Amino acid sequence: MSDTPPDPAPARQDAPTPVRGAPAEAAPLLDVRDLCVEFQTRKGVARVLEGVSFALRPGETMGLVGESGCGKSMTALAIMRLIPDPPGRITAGEVVFDGRDLLGLDDAAMRDVRGNRVSMIFQEPMTSLNPVFTVGEQIAEAVRLHQRLDRRAAHERAVEMLESVGIPAARRRVDEYPHQFSGGMRQRVMIAMALACNPGVLIADEPTTALDVTVQAQIFDLISDLRSTTGASVILITHDMGAVAEMTDRVAVMYAGRIVEEGSVEQILEEPLHPYTQGLIACAPGRRTAVRGEPLEEIPGTVPSLLERRGGCAFADRCKHVQPRCRTQQPAELRVAGGRHRVVCWLFAEGEAA
Numbered sequence: 001m002s003d004t005p006p007d008p009a010p011a012r013q014d015a016p017t018p019v020r021g022a023p024a025e026a027a028p029l030l031d032v033r034d035l036c037v038e039f040q041t042r043k044g045v046a047r048v049l050e051g052v053s054f055a056l057r058p059g060e061t062m063g064l065v066g067e068s069g070c071g072k073s074m075t076a077l078a079i080m081r082l083i084p085d086p087p088g089r090i091t092a093g094e095v096v097f098d099g100r101d102l103l104g105l106d107d108a109a110m111r112d113v114r115g116n117r118v119s120m121i122f123q124e125p126m127t128s129l130n131p132v133f134t135v136g137e138q139i140a141e142a143v144r145l146h147q148r149l150d151r152r153a154a155h156e157r158a159v160e161m162l163e164s165v166g167i168p169a170a171r172r173r174v175d176e177y178p179h180q181f182s183g184g185m186r187q188r189v190m191i192a193m194a195l196a197c198n199p200g201v202l203i204a205d206e207p208t209t210a211l212d213v214t215v216q217a218q219i220f221d222l223i224s225d226l227r228s229t230t231g232a233s234v235i236l237i238t239h240d241m242g243a244v245a246e247m248t249d250r251v252a253v254m255y256a257g258r259i260v261e262e263g264s265v266e267q268i269l270e271e272p273l274h275p276y277t278q279g280l281i282a283c284a285p286g287r288r289t290a291v292r293g294e295p296l297e298e299i300p301g302t303v304p305s306l307l308e309r310r311g312g313c314a315f316a317d318r319c320k321h322v323q324p325r326c327r328t329q330q331p332a333e334l335r336v337a338g339g340r341h342r343v344v345c346w347l348f349a350e351g352e353a354a
Contacts, residue, residue: 026057026058027057028056028057028096029056029057029058029098029200029201030055030056030079030095030096030118030201030233031055031056031094031095031096031097032052032053032054032055032075032079032093032094032095032096033053033093033094033095033096034051034052034053034092034093034094035049035052035053035075035078035090035092035094035095036049036050036052036092036093037049037074037078037083037088037089037090037091038088038089039087039088039089040086040087040088041087041307045307046306046307047257047306048074048088048257048306049074049075049078049257050257050258051093051258052071052075052093052254052257052258052259053259054259054262056201056235057233058200058231059231059232059233060233060249060250061227061234061235061236061247061248061249061250062233062234062235062236062248062249062250062251062252063236063237063238063243063247063248063250063251063252063265064076064235064236064237064238064252064254065237065238065239065244065251065252065253065254065280066253066254066255066280067303069303070254070255070256070257070303071254071256071257071258072205072237072254073123073205073206073237074257075254076120076203076205078090078095079095079102079118079203080114080118080120080203081102081103081110081114082114090103097118097200097201098117098200102118112146115142115145115146115197115199116142116145116146116197116199117197117199117200118199118200118201118203119193119194119195119197119201119202119203120194120203120204120205121187121190121194121202121204121205121207122190122205123205123206123207123209124209124210125178125183125187125189125190126178126183128190129178129186129189129190130178131177131178131179132177134175134177135158135162135173135174135176135177135178135181135189136155136158136159136162136174136175137158138189138193139157139158139161139189139192139196140154140155140157140158141154142193142196142197143157143158143196143197147197155174157196158174158192158196159171159174161192161193161195162174162188162189162192164192164195164226165188165189165191165192165195166188166218166222167185167188167189183210183211183215184211184215184218184219187207187208187215187219188219188222190207191207191219191222191223195226195230195232199232200232201232201233201234202223202232202233202234202235203234203235203237204223204234204235204236204237204238205237206237206238207219207220207223207238208220208238208240216240220240220246220247223236223247224246234247236248241280241281241284244265244268244269245265245269248265249264249265250262250263250265251263251264251265251269253268253274253276253280255276255303255314255315256303256304256306256315257306259344260274260276260277260315260343260344260345261273261274261276261277261341261342261344261345262341262342263337263340263341263342264340267337267340267341269281273336273341273345273347273348274315274343274344274345275315275319275320275321275347276299276315276318276319279297279318280299282297283296283297283298299318300318301317301318302318304317311327311328311329311330312325312326312327312328312329312330313326313327313330313331313344313346323346325346326346329346331344331345331346334348336348
């Protein structure tokens, strides 16, 4: 089946410049404070998140970037309180949404928030959708649970949502099963399900994994358009620096379970401070175009094992600016640009320059 809807969105390079989110002084809608998560394994305790903090404001899109295994998806699961316990558990921190700490809610109260006020698009739609229920039944279930609609109204809402995400013949396809949809269309169904209850926060975890380039562009355009029409705040977890540049207002860079730099998209892409952020941008494929056939740059080494965390900066063994204290002391956070740009690196301690 074709992934292309009847009226495809224009190519991303021709899309209008997105409207940036809420001003920096707006009160946060979602405030994550010193979030810590660990997993018990046969080899010991793995600290997968250590002191993760960021704030998301109304109408804002924040990009969360970093290598695989750095903690991006785990941060999303912790916000949704979907960490499997055991073996994992949230050991510290707060996730304050609309004035309430989600980590302090009982299970019933959290179920009322999850999928209703805060929704998530998962990486792989085929494993997230139930193969024995139609896509319409799965969208309608969330609407009936949270919006208290009857069966007919919930079914109509499912049709409406499928139409809103560009699925052709939505009234017919609402009664089809996930296996009858292509990968791109299944991802559209996941987006429809996530937005069915008009959430305040949408978490998109690698929403274009395993999709071809054309469909990836359509999915990113779709999320951007739906953000503009619904006013939802978005956390976009992605490896696509092009999507970060086009869609986000702010960017947080993660490494080994910590946020090492955060700032506006312009600050991160044009004036990156942390050596890891600089390395990520240098690895972007677009940099090869300066000299035809030039190989990609790379960050040497690998992410350290979370079971073998030592004192000091986790990036020290891969950093070309490493200093002796980097291996023994965890660097403090420094805020620049009036506090709107923060970095955790010894290069900026006591006025030092990178």
